[in-house]
Amino acid sequence: MIIDEPSEVVLAPERRTIDVIPDDERYGSPFSQFTLWFGANMQITAVVDGALAVVFGADALWAILGLLIGNVLGGAVMALHSAQGPRLGLPQMISSRAQFGVFGAVLPLLLVVLMYLGFAATGSVLAGQAVDKILHIDSPTVGIVIFGLLTAFVAVTGYKLIHIVGRIATVFGVIGFTYLAIRLFVEYDVSAVVGVKGFDIATFLLAISLGAGWQLTFGPYVADYSRYLPRSTSARTTFWSTFAGSVIGSQWSMTFGALVAAVAGKAFLSDQVGFVGHLAGPAVVALLIYLVVLVGKLTVNCLNAYGGFMSILTTVTAFNGQTKISAAARAAYIVGFTAVSVVVAVGASADFLNNFKNFVLVLLMVFTPWSAINLTDYYLISKEKVDIPALYDPAARYGRWNVTALSCYVIGVLAQIPFLAQKLYTGPITEQLGGADISWIVGIVLTAALYYPLARRTSNPPASMIYPADPARSTR
Template sequence: MNTSDSRTKGSKLIEHRSIDYIPEAERHGSLFSQFTLWLGANLQVTAVVVGALAVVLGGDVFWSLVGLLIGQVLGGAVMALHGAQGPQLGLPQMISSRVQFGVYGAIIPLALVCVMYVGFSAGGTVLAGQAIGQLLQVDNTTAILVFAALIVVLTVLGYRTIHVMGRVSSVVGVLAFLYLFASLLHGHDIGALLDNKRFTVGSFLLAMSLSASWQIAYGPYVADYSRYLPKSTSALKTFLAVGVGSVLGAQIAMVFGVFAAALAGDHFAGHEVSFIVGLGATGTVAALLYFTIALGKLTITTLNAYGSVMSVAAITTGFGGKRAISGRMRLCFVIVMVGLSTGLALAGHHAFLKEFSAFLLFLLAFFTPWSAINLVDYYCVTRERYDVPALFDPDGRYGRWNVQGIAVYVFGVLVQMPFLSTGFYTGSFAARLDGVDISWIVGLFAPGLVYYVVTRKARAAQRERANVIEVGLSEAEGS
């Protein structure tokens, strides 16, 4: 089917574009919506739990807060650099991997990212099901199915609706966390908590790693939600809108987690939803807190579902050389991906989900080198100049398999292994650091440097053919 004939302007409620290039005539949105989307996506219970881990695993309040903030800024910068690509490329994030890995080679990280999205969605669905079950007074199975139906609807509606969700969840989240902080800290001496300083290198690095990894995990899909912005949008302003929103939202939630873990101890760990709602006692306030928890998970799980659909579409079109998928196929992908995560949520008992979450954290090690390679290629090697039509042509300039890119990627994964620490696997060097995971630091710098060295000469020749790229962009605009 002719993709341009079957799609309407961005004013329609249901999104018709998929992985294809967004022409300038269909660009819309504002930087403020980028800020609110990522602020709202991070003001949620899972971020609270991540922050609490810094204390639960042995850190003190003061240095945990400092470590979380530093990791947040470092990881948020990586995440926001990906987000700034959206307006320039007008494409979903993972499509650009075809430049570094080849049209077929990009399927390697795409397949892994699909597994990660489904797994994270399953864990979020379990938490959301608990909140919805209490809110609607239904059993967990019914609550999970209700949540899944909402995810399907929101994902089908697509980009514009997702940004509306971001604005709503950011307002609700900020109000909820103001109340939660006031309730939690009422009657407690915050100064005394902050004065109890027990700095250890291991605990400090752990706090940094928790927040940095949280931010880096957004890298594979952050540009999906900025690709409709006008191409003239400032890259720096996009970087700041995305990064500040994400860092601020996550830090607020994680700071609450630190204080909750320090003050509540065993009453918080493992009972996060009930503890948070307990701060509102009963009645209307408790119901509103359940609603807030469900809304926060609804926002981030919709992002996961939408990102997974973009990735599956990128995989299937890679083999066929197509630039888009039909609306019917897009709906099928949504149902399949949401169905998989819902099935895991329904089947998973707590022990299973704990082990599966450890496996998912292990998978994050496969995306840090991807992030490094993608950013170095975009900003330092090709310098933001991609031939868009060639991204959809296995016989084009990027080829089927980019052996250099794939080899550097494999190196980037392997070099992290000694520094990796999860419930699924712990490397030898991480064991010497009492289980502190610093693999993300190695995974960012080592493959990024190697990729720059081995590809810059070849890419320099391609940059000189700028007229080909400009023609390609004109073709994409007309498609």
């Protein structure tokens, strides 16, 4: 059954934060997940991510195939997180208290905040360039600040407006990137640069890692945008709607990026936003393409600001016991987060491609163990049964710290170090593999293999789902 969206004014600020969404406030259909994640991935940073595989040595054909494999594998993990939203009605990182403990969840949360901040900052660099082109100003700082103000406004308004922006980005993205792809084939001999290099395992695995890393880093906040769906919404439908939107949108953008990097080389590397505007042709059309860039970046940057606010609030409330905050405090958190991301963006715009590649792969190292623990516990240990009131009470079922989960998490992160291929460090096993980075595979498989048998003996899941005000709630 599809429940229509409520009739409240779209620009009215969202009331809910880290508390459970009551059944009478649930609305929408899983298709909203498709448009949100499609729109969030049809954007210039995903184009850059796809270009990186070619920039660092892969043939465009093998890069596209590797990116597809990575997007599918990472997208499946990401969509499994999304499927938790309708059943729990909670932000993703609040639910991770069931695995790590009320205080223990703060460790991955701090890393999540850094992730949101990093993506918000790197995205603001490119979006700021688009703003500069639209307004004909020659100041990267001004463009970044204007984009930051737009991001703060949409994120403060919240969930409903974010979904609307996602729908707009979906339409704009399909039209804009289809046009750009046509122009690319008209202006360049694309066939002459595809399939001209032999298969190289190191760059192929890099492409897979870039695709997987892109998807996996959505995991800590993807359920934030499915939690308003009615509790009766099928987990399978939510999974496929999220998976299809994110994988199709990202692969479309990354494929375009790989082809652009193959044909344009330095012309694209030196000015990514300017290049797509030049590719668009006439000035009027270029202006529309800059708007496509802006709307796509606005969608995903609002997810970063909104998710950053949720993660900071989840960290703070672990220690003060609050479950709700005022509208003014909510706005202050979001504006403060956005302001910091703007400052970082202004200072980090140099050497963007290299910094972004290393940023994505480092994040992959710290979030694959978290995903492995969260999904293993939710689907295999607790079997989708959670004591929601206990998530807010350190003295209840889940306790303050879950030593089992935290130990497996730390081991999962450390075990990846010998397999890393980073600018500052290359692991000894990576050198033996010819530079191929398989750390994320080690992080997922090893962490899940460690956590599952230990959690079966130490966890205490409820016999059935326990929602707030349920007298059946029990504690340790």
